[in-house]
Amino acid sequence: MTTQHVKVTVNGEVREADVEPRLLLVHLLRENFGLTGTHVGCDTSNCGACTVHVNGMSAKSCTMLAVQADGAEVKTIEGMANGAALHPLQQGFWDQHGLQCGFCTPGMIMQSAWLLEQNPDPSEDEIRLGISGNLCRCTGYVNIVKAIQQAAGELRAADAAPVASVTAS
Amino acid sequence: MTTETEPRTSAAIGGMGHSVKRKEDPRFIRGAGEYIEDVVLPGMLWMDIVRTPYAHATIKSIDASEALKIPGVLAVITGADLEKAGLHWMPTLAGDKQMVLPTTTVMYQAQEVAAVVATNRYAAADGVAAVFVDYEPLPVIVDPHKSLRPDAFVLRPDRGPDKANNHIWHWESGDKAATDAALAAAEVRVSEDIYIPRIHVASIETCGCVADWDAVRGQLTLHMTSQAPHAIRTVLALVSGLPEQNIRVKTHDIGGGFGGKVPVYPGYVLAVVASLTVGKPVKWIEDRSENLQADSFARDYHIHAELGATKAGKITSLKVKTIADHGYTDAAADPSKFPAGLFNVITGSYDFPNAFVEVDGVYTNKPPGGVAYRCSFRVTEAVHAIEQMVDILAHDIGKDPAQLRMENFIQPEQFPYKTPTGWEYDSGNYGVALQKAMDMIGYADLRKEQAEKRARGELMGIGISSFTEIVGAGPSKDFDIIGIKMFDSCEIRVHPTGKVTARIGVQSQGQGHETTFAQIIAEELGFDTDTAPYGLGTYASRSTPVAGAATAMASRKILDKARKIAAHLLECAEDDLDWEPGKFTVKGSPDRFKTIQEISFAAYTNHPQGMEAGLEAVDYYDPPNLTFPFGSYICVVDIDKTTGQVTVRRFVAVDDCGNIINPMIVDGQIHGGLTMGFAPALYESITYDELGNNQAGTFMDYLLPTAVETPRWETGKTITPSPHHPIGAKGVGESATVGAPPAIVNAVVDAMWHLGVRKIDIPMTPQKVWAILHEKGVA
Amino acid sequence: MEFSGAVDIPATRDHVFAFVTDPNRVGACGPGVESIEVIDATHFRAKAKVGVGFITARFVVDLEITEQRAPDMAIIKARGQAPGSAVDALGRMNLVDGAEPGTTTMLWAAEVNLSGMLASVGARMVEGTANKMIGQAFDCMRAKIVAEG
């Protein structure tokens, strides 16, 4: 079988692998790179559990080939926290009980992060539309919406704060 | 009954009533949960499964030669291979049997036919595509009514000449003669056929396992995503002949279960066989199509219900005849004495003397049915029927459905209440819950709005469901599964440093057990804990009612000993001590106290002479009765006449699950349960064409609701503690799934009743609603 | 799925009958047929790549002439199998004299059953596709018979 070399910057770190062209990006992340926070839920690009960012855009990594991502910047759930400090979305999901079994959560957080980059102050309708490509079977979405709202508020506050106080914190 | 309670413990202790943040979440939000697909063992191989396109066919031959030529493919396992070892059939939890792999005949589309073992999942998939199976198709039965006809072919000749038909079992409850007499005498009779289709739990994580056979130690470890690891272990022991102590079933984080991860699927056994064959760990993870086409299903109940009442609207009798489509084998996970589960809770929240229920289980060419879908043992089916029948009666006699319910509810002073089908409801206060829901939603104003809209030709409906759930299986005199009693246990050990380890018998699938069980211990003893599992598994919302009770009882045993130690330390009599969570204080001397941490240390270092050291206790809780959570839901829908689309505008859910351990988690469970009631009401169903092809084999056609359609749930509570439960709790994870569908159905019918619409089966898809409106000349 | 139709062919019934019951001649008109293996006078096995656009599946098709009465009628059973999918078809053909002397009208009816993955995920395209393939097959037969003269 022919393999191709791929080089991907994942969460800021350059990672390389020789892969079959048919290897799905999600399998490259999970099996070659050991980043198992990204999950597979449906195979048909409906559930969004595999959502990651590729070159700053949210993508369903089960519907993308590893070779398509060659040369790209990829961000996964493992890259969201800054050491011990949780990303505001991670904090929001925890505080607001925005998860139960946790399986859809990484994809949900990655999609929400992309949503808030596009629209820092979304309405509830915009949030719900923004996560319409991510299915959750446990929560009924109510607390997920609250979690995203909490994070949006926090991120806006951080943006509005003077730079000095951010660096001081 | 109250509607709110003040926590007894401080926020720092975080006992019952506190919205303690979940202890399990930090790993999940970082992507550090460990689900079954994340398990990687050294030298691990992959297994993939060849499945039949035919729903019923003879296997003429299986040719694996091309598959074995593919680089990486190591073995292909067929039914013939299993037959040599007697592994081709396995028992089901319901006492039927199921094929691991067929040797002669496939019984449903996507049934397992062969397993391919390879060095990686891509090669395994290639191997599956290269196995050539030659089939001779046979006639197919997908309709259980046809299956019962005398001229129907026999699906399961293996059951022997005594059972040469497709009828599995008959089960009945109540007094038939009295019910017939009451119905004959009734001033008003209402009868309807109600079908609840096949649905699939479709947890976002599919099923899978890693089987690891250690030939040197003779030890099999099965890593899996299962709600019932102990039942799996028992079945594996029965099938494989390995002694139970040589089998270890290890569950990891579970990406949703809802009942779908209780059964033993052939894939698990195949992975075990594969590991035994090749001597290496073997991983099998099903894909979504396999999950939707081959895993066990819920519902598929064909119900005929008849209600008798007075003209004034007092219900006098209920008679129900049901056909339960179980597919080609009865693999339900019901308690052994209850082949139709707790379906005879069908008299619901109402006080009437006569009821008779009968259910017949039937085979068809479909995958095994009868598993839960976030519901206790057929209670959803029961509630679906009674709540629709009550609404139809109300409409027929021209009485408001809320009023009719109020007039027929079992009244608070009637508890404990014996139902005509033999259940003893421990507690309830139904009218208050319904009134609260009506107040929250503004019922009277909605009825006015509806009248105005109807005058303008617009379709708006209001639907109510006042359900009674039944959870906490169960008392061991009645409840076992393949002989295993359904008690649950908790073992608590307090370490000298005041840290606690608790081992409980239930498996979390996202309900937050790590947190809520810690809260019970905090409530009882005043400290924080870590937990680990042992027991029969989580199904039927039984974690809190059964294992939660065990946890409280074990805590109380510890408290008894702690009191003795405290008396010793404080040099006083046990009776002179006051307890509050966290410390014992000498009566009248608030400065003389010992904290539970101090007592814990003393238990190992300074315990009274003659007392055994340590501080630990075990409790096997065998509940004296089940618990009966209830609630009242009200739903408002608008219907687009031109397209048939139903929109749930508002949905108020008032639940009573007794005393609440963690309000935040309870609300989360209710939101989720409501969504899994909403989904089959409007979107989800698995249908089959006449050849037995599953018509919803991917998420493109099996429609899980997204955040866009899902209503913005409004929740409220009443609190009626269970009188026999140590902490007065009941269990809540499924109530909403049970209660929600009829509220939505009733709302849709209510919107169209004036057009002559009496009922509509779920899912109420746009095309179905439109067809009705079209027939009535409205669309 | 049931399909039926009638095709006028400018050739005699004997000629048409001989053509449609000869796998080596009629085989090339089967949708996507890549090879035909004659097992005996009434049993054949074909390999065919069937699909629409770039959506295709490779089928192994077993054909059997289950009944024939020259030059009037024939019944053919076909079973095609591909990974995860199967197709079963029963075709019945009656030949009658056409309006013009020396011509034949072929009345045909087919019942086609699809099982497995294609039936589950491809339902919305199956009927139209099957209809077209059958139409193309008969057009092909007609053209070949005419070409044979």
Added chain:
Amino acid sequence: MIPAAFDYVRPADIGEALRILKEREGEAKVLSGGYSLLPLLKLRLAQPALLVDIQALGGLDGISRTDDDMRIGARATHRRILEDDGLAAVLPIMRDAAGGIGDPQIRNWGTIGGSVAHADPAADWPAVLQALHASIVLRSAGGERVVPARGFFIDTFQTGIEATEILTEIRIPLPAPRSGGSYQKLERRAGDFSTVGAAVQMTLGGDGRIAQLGIGLTAVGDAPFAATHAEDALRGAKPGDEMFREAAAAASRQSRPADDSHGPAEYKRAMVTEMTFRALRAAFGRALA
């Protein structure tokens, strides 16, 4: 679900891409965003020998305006089209359609060219291009040809693209003043394929009558098609609900839906009437605005 094996190339420029397509004619399949193709590869319903990924080809993802038309690069994503204010100002129907495709992730990666070349009868763009009388630009080693969208969609998953061609651009004639368009989609749930979709682009004449009209329908035939009977009924007519209803009924009669999980053909035909009526009304409203 695992695709069958294939080779993959990512040519750096269009010349190289076209050369590869020529060399591997019949075996190669162009890969754009991948959101239509990959699910089929994973189901093994498509097994090309070679994927030619055109992501590195420059200049194919722009949206620009000439004196005559709007030009949308084949690799413009649904999201880019959704967010382009200039395009929405001229052709609001494009925003209607883009916003209803799939979900946010799919809109981030799926491209208009990919969708058009894929020709799923339930996809939205093909019907919109019918209504707009758009043209499709196809490039091969031999040069470029521009073909009308009407007639381009031959059948389910079949178009007029040759195996050696790459779809590079969509051209939409600039609408005259007093024009409006609308795309109305009926779906079972957010992110679902259309049950029925109706695209209408209308231009009013100085006399207030309908001067030009295009109607395209989604998911009710083997391929997306123009509802020419309805167009004929309305061209030159005075716009109004009654006329719209009649025309919508004509569109319905021309449609050829199949029974499937979205509903029986009868339901779909009724929905063609309803969605076409809605689109006509909305387009008319926009033409007046």
